[in-house]
Amino acid sequence: MKHPFQNIEATSTHLFATVKNSLQVFSLNDGILVGEWLDTVDSQQNLVKQHQAKFEQLQKQEDIKSSSEEPETKRAESNSKTKIPKFPTPGPGAPPIYNYIRCLELTSDEKYLIGTTDSDKSIIIFELDFNSANCLKLVKRQVFPKRPCSISVADNNTTAVVGDKFGDVYKIPIDCEPPIDEKLLKPILGHVSMLTDVLVGENEGRQYILTSDRDEHIKVSHYPQTFVVKHWLFGHDEFISSMIFPSFDKTLLVTGGGDDSIYLWDWIHNKALASFNLRSLVEAYLNESHYPPERFRTETSVKEICVVKIVSSGRKIFVLLENVTCVLYFTINEDLTFSIDKVLDVPHPLVDLTISENQLIGASDSENILTFINIDPFEVVHNEISSKIAVLNPCDVSSRDDFYPLYAMNNLRKRSEH
Amino acid sequence: RAHSNPFSDHRLDYPKYPESMDWGKFYPAYHDKETNQMTQDVEIADIGCGYGGLLLGLTKEFPDKLLLGMEIRVQVSQYVEDRIIALREKHKKQKVNYQNIAVIRGNAMKFLPNFFKKGQLSKMFFCFPDPHFKQRKHKARIITNTLLSEYAYALREGGIIYTITDVEDLHKWMVEHLEDHPLFERLDKEWEAQDKCVEIMYNATEEGQKVARNKGSKWVACYKRLPTPTI
Numbered sequence: 001m002k003h004p005f006q007n008i009e010a011t012s013t014h015l016f017a018t019v020k021n022s023l024q025v026f027s028l029n030d031g032i033l034v035g036e037w038l039d040t041v042d043s044q045q046n047l048v049k050q051h052q053a054k055f056e057q058l059q060k061q062e063d064i065k066s067s068s069e070e071p072e073t074k075r076a077e078s079n080s081k082t083k084i085p086k087f088p089t090p091g092p093g094a095p096p097i098y099n100y101i102r103c104l105e106l107t108s109d110e111k112y113l114i115g116t117t118d119s120d121k122s123i124i125i126f127e128l129d130f131n132s133a134n135c136l137k138l139v140k141r142q143v144f145p146k147r148p149c150s151i152s153v154a155d156n157n158t159t160a161v162v163g164d165k166f167g168d169v170y171k172i173p174i175d176c177e178p179p180i181d182e183k184l185l186k187p188i189l190g191h192v193s194m195l196t197d198v199l200v201g202e203n204e205g206r207q208y209i210l211t212s213d214r215d216e217h218i219k220v221s222h223y224p225q226t227f228v229v230k231h232w233l234f235g236h237d238e239f240i241s242s243m244i245f246p247s248f249d250k251t252l253l254v255t256g257g258g259d260d261s262i263y264l265w266d267w268i269h270n271k272a273l274a275s276f277n278l279r280s281l282v283e284a285y286l287n288e289s290h291y292p293p294e295r296f297r298t299e300t301s302v303k304e305i306c307v308v309k310i311v312s313s314g315r316k317i318f319v320l321l322e323n324v325t326c327v328l329y330f331t332i333n334e335d336l337t338f339s340i341d342k343v344l345d346v347p348h349p350l351v352d353l354t355i356s357e358n359q360l361i362g363a364s365d366s367e368n369i370l371t372f373i374n375i376d377p378f379e380v381v382h383n384e385i386s387s388k389i390a391v392l393n394p395c396d397v398s399s400r401d402d403f404y405p406l407y408a409m410n411n412l413r414k415r416s417e418h
Numbered sequence: 419r420a421h422s423n424p425f426s427d428h429r430l431d432y433p434k435y436p437e438s439m440d441w442g443k444f445y446p447a448y449h450d451k452e453t454n455q456m457t458q459d460v461e462i463a464d465i466g467c468g469y470g471g472l473l474l475g476l477t478k479e480f481p482d483k484l485l486l487g488m489e490i491r492v493q494v495s496q497y498v499e500d501r502i503i504a505l506r507e508k509h510k511k512q513k514v515n516y517q518n519i520a521v522i523r524g525n526a527m528k529f530l531p532n533f534f535k536k537g538q539l540s541k542m543f544f545c546f547p548d549p550h551f552k553q554r555k556h557k558a559r560i561i562t563n564t565l566l567s568e569y570a571y572a573l574r575e576g577g578i579i580y581t582i583t584d585v586e587d588l589h590k591w592m593v594e595h596l597e598d599h600p601l602f603e604r605l606d607k608e609w610e611a612q613d614k615c616v617e618i619m620y621n622a623t624e625e626g627q628k629v630a631r632n633k634g635s636k637w638v639a640c641y642k643r644l645p646t647p648t649i
Contacts, residue, residue, distance in 0.1 A: 166557060167564075168564065186563070187563065187564055189564055189567060190562070190563075190564025190565070191564075192424065192425065192525075192527045192528045192565070193425070193528060206649060215528050215529070216434075217531070219531075221567070222649050225600075225647070225649050226567070227563075227566075227567045227570070227599060227600050227601055228567070228570075228601070228646055228647075228649065229531075229567055229568060229570070229571040231536065232435075232531045234434055234435035234532070235434070235435070237434070414427040415427075
């Protein structure tokens with residue numbers, strides 16, 4: 001069977017999809033594969049390099065010591081103290097190491113595609129050239145100290161703004177210049193807990209960075225003067241997983257995460273405008289898998305709702321929840337409230353969701369690979385390019401046991417034992 | 419344990435936002451029961467207050483201001499809380515009655531903005547913070563470029579950050595990062611010499627007294643929060 005796509009992004013003409021360490025680009029017109037890239041960096045290889053560097057360093061130290069004028073006894077003593085570290089090889093029972101490509105982001109001019117790799121904690125920047133046989137031209141691979149986990153674009157598509165799992169945010173030029181030594185990277189702003197999403201907003205000629213984290217924070221900072229915090233948007237009770245500016249009004253922000261609710265904000269003036277509780281809409285779609293892990297379960301445990309992705313088209317807001325067979329469709333009303341238009345059944349859970357013109361495209365947890373949803377009317381439609389694209393997905397697995405974790409967002413929920 | 423990991427998910431209470439904080443629990447003498455409002459805001463914060471020595475030293479120096487200790491270690495914060503309760507009881511008929519100091523078990527690195535409004539604080543103290551000696555633990559240090567932006571948010575313009583440590587390397591780290599931050603400016607030795615808080619910081623904390631007994635050095639650095647530049 002085919003491994004589901006893990007991340008998808010789309011323009012009006014093309015679909016970008018990742019599965020394991022593969023990145024593929026398809027024409028939405030006919031399903032033809034027009035670009036492909038495989039991350040051949042092995043995270044184990046990274047460890048080999050680190051070990052060799054360490055070994056060489058110790059070797060140097062040995063040489064320095066043996067050439068010094070130290071008395072023989074002292075030298076012998078210090079020699080015996082120098083240990084050659086064992087090469088770290090994972091033992092049996094070690095957790096599996098996944099080499100994903102995560103977090104696809106397109107520049108608004110659609111010239112560049114940016115992703116993140118787990119193998120060496122990099123962002124990868126591709127220039128898109130649809131006149132080439134392979135439209136993906138890797139122009140930069142930038143390594144970070146910690147795994148990058150969210151990307152946005154600033155400065156009129158010339159700067160990538162990257163958040164990492166340590167809570168730090170960096171800016172990287174989108175160009176063909178060589179990458180910066182990771183030791184020389186300085187964060188432009190930070191959180192203390194894991195950063196989950198980053199956006200670049202604009203208002204009255206000024207730029208801002210909005211960052212969200214696992215500790216319920218949404219921070220609004222000036223950009224590029226990121227040392228000035230404008231304010232925090234307080235209100236969430238759980239981690240924030242997804243933030244978007246609805247396309248009809250970029251002074252608004254829609255957010256969702258581990259709460260039961262999604263929120264609408266006037267992010268410039270620090271006002272919570274509306275919220276909508278999703279539980280009654282999706283209760284029927286929650287199953288045993290939505291309970292807390294066994295060791296955290298109690299008599300009163302409830303099934304947990306986790307927003308994975310929010311996408312927008314004008315006033316229309318579409319919400320994808322983790323491991324459920326539905327997509328929620330809201331409207332932002334004139335009076336800046338939410339109303340629910342429809343809870344749409346989809347045949348299989350969706351792993352990711354994106355928008356292309358008047359259609360939503362879902363990465364389906366099924367052999368069908370993709371689910372196409374018309375926006376108006378809001379319904380699942382059959383699209384024959386799905387089967388063409390499915391054939392081109394390079395990841396065959398023998399069973400679901402070989403799937404990478406498809407529903408890991410809810411792991412961001414804090415479960416304290418002490 | 420002397421160390422506490424600021425990144426862990428401690429079972430901590432913290433308000434959802436500053437206005438939702440029930441300060442009346444901590445400063446009942448400053449809580450107007452009629453209006454259910456505080457008569458004034460907390461203004462001085464001791465981050466990592468340890469056993470509370472600085473709070474006790476400052477309470478009579480600033481009798482008309484509210485001071486808060488934040489301490490992440492549960493046994494230590496409980497000790498300080500009990501200490502303050504006992505002192506309030508013992509001195510309740512006296513002028514210095516300890517009603518203006520309180521302690522919260524809290525992680526200031528993560529949740530300072532949940533407690534304090536923009537520009538609420540006039541002073542922040544960082545006395546003998548955990549040096550986190552290992553290179554890979556430096557992110558856990560209480561003073562970093564990115565955390566300083568959050569401290570600058572909570573501090574009013576002209577407010578002061580006070581630092582003191584007996585670890586020279588940590589002192590240099592804090593100076594380097596504060597110097598590097600556009601919203602902070604170093605106050606000179608002359609200023610330090612005339613500031614009462616510096617003197618109290620030197621002598622009032624348990625850690626400071628211990629260092630003095632051991633004839634160790636103490637390194638002080640104080641910084642003023644500059645006006646926010648026009649953007």
